[in-house]
Amino acid sequence: MFTVAKLQEQDHIAVQNQDFDLALEYQALTEANQSDGAVVHFVGLVRNNNLGRQIQALELEHYPAMTTKALTELVAEARQRWQLGRIRLIHRVGKLSLGEQIVFVGVTSTHRGSAFAACEFLMDQLKTRAPFWKKEYTSEGAHWVAARDSDRVKAGEW
C-alpha cells in the first residue's frame, strides 16, 4: 500500500503561470523563523541556447493531477534525509520568454550543510521525477526537449 506524502504547514508547493517574487519568497522563508541560520535557494531561468541552438522561448507542459503529488513526495523525502526548517518549491508552466524564472527551490535549516544538500537534492529529483516537459521555440520551429542522461545519473547518485 502506498502512503500518501503530506505537506507540512511550513512548506509551500505551487505550480503556476505567473512569475514569482524572490524577495517575497525569501521573506516567507525567514520571517518569524529565528531557529534557522541557513537559507539556500536555487532559481532556474530560461537561457538563450541549448545544445548549440538559439532559443527564443520555452513552453512548459505538465500533468496537473500528478505534479503536486510528485513534488509533495520529493519534499517529504528531503525531510526524511535532513533536518530542515522551511521548504518552498515553485514551478512555472505555460509560455516563458528568455530570462524568465522557471523554477524556485528554497530551503532553510539550522546550519548550511543540510540546506545546501536538500536544495540540490530537490532540484535533481524534480528534473527526473516531476511530470514537466519543455518545448523549445527556435527560428527553425518548435521541438520537445530530450531528457539528458546526465540529469538521470545525477538524480541516481543521491
Place this chain on the structure above:
Amino acid sequence: MIKVLFFAQLREVLDCASLELDTNVSSVGELRIALMQKGRDWQEFLAADKALAALNQTLVADDARLKSGDEVAFFPPVTGG
C-alpha cells in the same frame, strides 16, 4: 474501464490526449503492449524505453497491476526544472 492519458511529445505524435479502454489487461505492461497495436507511431513511441508510465499519478514499472477505474498516463522522460 481504464482511463489512459498522454502528454507532451507523445500526445502530439499520437494525436491523442486521452482515451478510455474497456479491457481485461491486468498490468501496465500489458496495457502498453495492447496500445502499441494501434499503429506505427503507437508502436514506436510507446516502447518501454521511450515512454514512462504513471498509475494513478505515481511513476510505476510495467509490472504494476491494473484494476477498473485506474488512471494510467504515458509520457516521455520528464524535462522540467
